[in-house]
Amino acid sequence: MSTKRVGKILKISGPVIEADGMLGSSMYEVCKVGEEGLIGEIIKIKGDVCTIQVYEETDGIRPNEKVIGTGAGLSAELAPGLIGQIYDGIQRPLPLILEKTQDDFIRRGVIAIPLEYDKKWPFVPTIEKGAKVTAGDIIGTVQEGPVVNHKVMIPPKVSGTITSIVKADDYTVLDPIVTVKSNGTELEIPMLQKWPVRFGRPIKERLEPTIPLITGQRVFDTFFPIAKGGTSAIPGGFGTGKTVSQHQLAKWSDAEIVVYIGCGERGNEMTNVLEDFPKLIDPNTGEPLMNRTILIANTSNMPVAAREASVYTGMTLAEYYRDMGYNVALMADSTSRWAEAMREISGRLEEMPGEAGYPAYLASKIAQFYERAGRVSTLSTAERQGSITIIGAVSPPGGDFSEPVTQNTLRITKVFWALSKDLAARRHFPAIDYLNSYTLYTNELAPWFAENVNPRFQAYRSEAMVLLQKDKELEDIVQLVGPEALPESEKIILESARMIKEDFLQQNAFNEVDSFSSLEKQWLMLKIIIDFYHKMGELYNLGVKLPEMMNLPIIDKITRMKYIPNDNVGKELGAILAEIEALQVDAITNRIGGRMMTDLTDK
Amino acid sequence: MTETPKINPETLAKRIFKTAIEVTGPLLFVDLKGKAGVSYGEIAKIKLPDGEIRSGQILEVSRDIAVVQLFEGTSGMDVEKTTIQFLGETMKLPVSSDLLGRIFDGRGEPLDKQPPIVAVDEWPINGSPINPYARQYPREFIQTGISSIDGLFTLIRGQKLPIFSANGLPHNEVAAQIARQAAVLGAQAEFAVVFAAMGITAEEAQYFRKEFEKSGALDRVVLFLNLADDPAIERILTPRLALTAAEYLAYECDMHLLVILTDMTNYAESLREIGAAREEVPGRRGFPGYLYSDLASIYERAGRIKGRKGTITQMPILSMPNDDITHPVPDLSGYITEGQIILDRGLHRRGIYPPINVGPSLSRLQKEGIGKGLTRRDHKELADQLYYANARGNDLRNLVAVVGEESLTEEDHRFLKFADDFEQKFLKQGRDENRNIFESLDIGWELLKIFPNPKRELKRISEETINFFHLERRDPKINYNSRDV
C-alpha cells in the first residue's frame, strides 16, 4: 500500500469530479471524496489531476474540498456471509444500511461494510500442519446456511507450508485460521479475502462446456440450451419478458449458486425477489431458493457510477464461489444500463464518442465481461472444476437489435434468446422468438442429452424446428389467400405447429406447476406432439379428415398436459403417448376410435 | 421552492458575483474569481439589468467557473450588469399538510393568490432512492371504474402506470376520470391527488381544475402548473416538486397519493435543451444519453414502503410524437414503468372511449393484485380469455380484409363478432360511468356467452371456473359481487 495522498477538488460535474494534487495515484484506486468522504474510484489520470467517478450523489460538494486516496482498488470482500445477502453496486448490504440509518431512503455517505466482522462461523479444517499448499487449495469448510458448504481457500498468489491451523470451532472472518510459511516469511490468513472487482480471479485452465444448465424452461432446455459455463444474451424491447425470464432462470436453474444483478432496473423487481425467494423451494435441494442466492441491487435511481461497478462486484462474488468448485449462474438485468452508465461517465470525461455516443471501448468492455464466464479447472493442487454461466439481458432502444450494445454482445455470447415484441403482444410467453434464436452449444451438448434424456431427443427437437419453420412459410401464404386454400396435409402442419407453440413453448411463469418443467416432462411433451403429428399423417392417408382429428378427446389432454405436476408425468404423459399410439381407423365406419391397446388385444 | 438562504448574511454577501462571462441558451457561465465555496447543485438568484429576479441552479462547478442553468431562460441577460447570488443550498420545497388544496406554479410559488404555506419542514426536491430492501411489493387493487383498465390492465396501489397518448387523443379525460373514480375496495381512505403540468395549455390545466372541482375533491388536490407559455427549463423542477409534495403527504401524513404528471414529453424536451446548450454528445433524436436515468429518478419515486401507511401511485401521461412508440420518451418510459396504457387513434376515430389499445397495453403488477380476496377468483382466467378472444377476432378482421369472409369457419365468425362486441360493450363506456369490478368482469362473461361450447372454445378458462362463473350456470343463491366468492 502506498502512503495516503490528499488532493483537492478542482471541478464537479454530476457523478464525475476532478482533483489535483493526486500525484502517485493509480488507476481504479478508491478515493474518499469531499468532507463527507464519499466513495469514488479513479478513472483517469493526467499529471497530478485525477478524474474520479463518485458512487454517490455529489450535490452540495464544493471545489477545494479534500480527496483522499486509499491506495487500494475497488475490491469485493469474500468470506462466509455472502449467501442470502442483498448488496448495492459497491457491496454495501442494503439491510445494514437500513438498520444503521433507520431510514427507508438511501442518503449518501453511509458506510456499511459488506460482511459482519464479529459474527462467528463454524470452521472445520480439512488440512493439517505441515501440508504444502498453493493458491486455491481448500483448507477448511464452513456451513454457510442450510445449502452452501463454503470452502475456505488459500488466496490467490499465496503458497507454502502450513505451519499452524486452528481446530474446528467458531471463528470470525477476520480471525487468522492458518499460518503459511513461504520464502521464509510467515503469513497469517483469515477466512476473509479481498479481490479487486475489475480483474478476473485466476484459474488453472478453461474446459470445454459439455453439460447443459438445466433451467426448467422448455424453450431454453429443449430448443436453445445453454451449457454450464456458457454465455447467453436475452435482448428485447420493454415488456417482452427479460426480467421474468431472468427470474425464472434464477429460480429454477440447476446451478448451485445464483448471483442476480439488478443493474439499473426497478426497485420493485428486487423487492419481488426478496419476497419470493425465501418462500420458493429449490427442486434440487429442497431448501428455500434464497439460501443459494446473492442479490446485487443498484436500481435505476441509484447512483450511476455504482451501477457501472455493480456487474463487476457481482462477477467477483460469482468467481469466488466458482473457485470453490461450484456451478454458478450469473444474471445481469440489464447490461444495457451498465453500458449506459459507461456512456454517461465517458460523456462527462469528454471522451471521443463512438457509435450512438457509447465510448469506443464499449466492445472490449462487453467482451471482457463475458470472458469471465466459463467452465474451468480451478486454481488448486487437487483437480477441481467450477463454472460461471452468464445470462445478460439487453434492452435495445426502440427494440431495435441493430444498436451497439446488442450487436457487441451478440458477437461474444454463444446463445441468443431473442425476445419478440410481436409474441409478447400476443401474450405468447416466454416471448422467445423460436425462429431467430440460436444456441452454438448444440453439438457439445448433444451427447449429454442423448445419454441423460433420450437418444432421440435431438431428432425430435429438429423435427419440431422444421415444423415451426414450415408453419411460418404457410402462415405467410394464409395471409395472402386464406386458410381454406391450403391442402389438408399442410393444415396438419399448421395444427401441429400450433401445438408446439401453445402447448409446449408457451410456459406460464406464474403458474405453480407450469413454472418449472423437468427434463423428463419436456421430453414426453415434445414426444407427444411430434408422435401425434406423425399419427395425423397416418390417419390422413387412411382418409380421416382433419376436423375429425381435432375433435378427438386427446386434443384436450394435450392442451392440458403442461399442468401435470412433474412427479406424475411419467405415468400421465405415458398414458397420453399410449393413447396416441393406439389411435386406429375403424375400417367399417371410417372413423377414428380412441381404442386402447388393451381393447384391441382383448378382441 | 424555497429561496430563503440558510447560511449567514455575511457569507451570503461574499457570494454575490457580477462576473458573468458567457450566456448560451438557458446557461450562464460565471467567473468565480478564485473565490471558493460554491457547491454543485446549489441554487442561485440572478438579478437582470432591468431589476428582474430569476432563479437558477449550478450544473457544473470548478474552482474558476460555475455553469448555471436558468429556469426562466436567459433572455435579457448580459455579461456586464447581471448579478448572481449563490444561496448556499440545493433546491427545497417547504412542506406541510397545508399543501393540500393549493395551486403552485412550476417552480413551487403560490399561484392562487394565497400566502406561502406554513412549512413544518423543507425537503430537497430531488428526493433519495428508496432502499429496495425497504420496499414492499405493491398488491392492492385500485378500482378505476373503467372496465378495460380494471379488467385487463389493473392499476395497483404504488404502481407507476403511464398513459401513452398522442395529439388529439383523450388522455386528459381518461386521467381525470381515473383521478375522480379511483378507489380501493373495502377501504374508506380516498386518494389525494398531486397534479403536475409541464407545458400543457392553460385550457387543459383548466379542464383538470374543473374536473377536480366537480368531484368536490379540490381540497385533496395539490397542483403544480407549468403551462405551455411558462419557461421551459422550469419543467425540470415541476415533477420533482410534485413528487416531493407527494412523498411528504404519503410518508408523513399517511395518505394514498395519485400523482399525475403531464406531459413527460415536454419535460424531456426541456432536458434536451439543456443538454444541447452544454454541447453534450446527444443520444437518440438529440436527447441526452442520461435521459433513462433522469426519467427513472422521477418514476422510481412511486411505490410502497414496509411499515408505512401511505403510498404513491404514479400516472404519467406522455405524448408520442407522430404516434411513434419507439420515440425515446415513450420507449425509455416503457423500460422504467410497470406497464403502459396505450391510446389508439383508430379506436378514437371509431368513437370508442376510452380508446385503449388492448394489444400492447399491460399492467405488470396486475398478476399479484387480482384474484380471490383482491378482486374475484375468476379475474385472471377471464382477463386472459377476453384478451385472447379479442386478439383472435382482430387477427381475423385483418384476414377478412384481404381474403374475404368466405374462408371463415363458423367459429371464426363468432370470434369476429366477439371482437366487435368487446369494443362496443367492454371497452367503450361513458366519461362519467363508474363500473365496479364485478360489473366489469360480468360484462366480460356476458360477451363470452357467444361461444356455445365454452369448454372447448374458452381454452384459457378452467372447467371449474366455467362451471361456477359462466352466466348460464350461475347459482342464484350465491352473491357474485364479492371478492371472496
Ligand SMILES: Nc1ncnc2c1ncn2[C@@H]1O[C@H](COP(=O)(O)OP(=O)(O)OP(=O)(O)O)[C@@H](O)[C@H]1O
Ligand atoms: N414467462 C412468462 N409467463 C407469464 N407472463 C410473462 C412471462 N414473461 C413475461 N410475462 C409478462 O410480461 C410482462 C413483462 O415482462 P418483463 O417485466 O420480464 O419485461 P422486460 O423485458 O424485463 O421489460 P423491461 O425492459 O421494461 O424491464 C410481465 O409483467 C408479465 O406480465
Ligand SMILES: [Mg+2]
Ligand atoms: Mg425488465
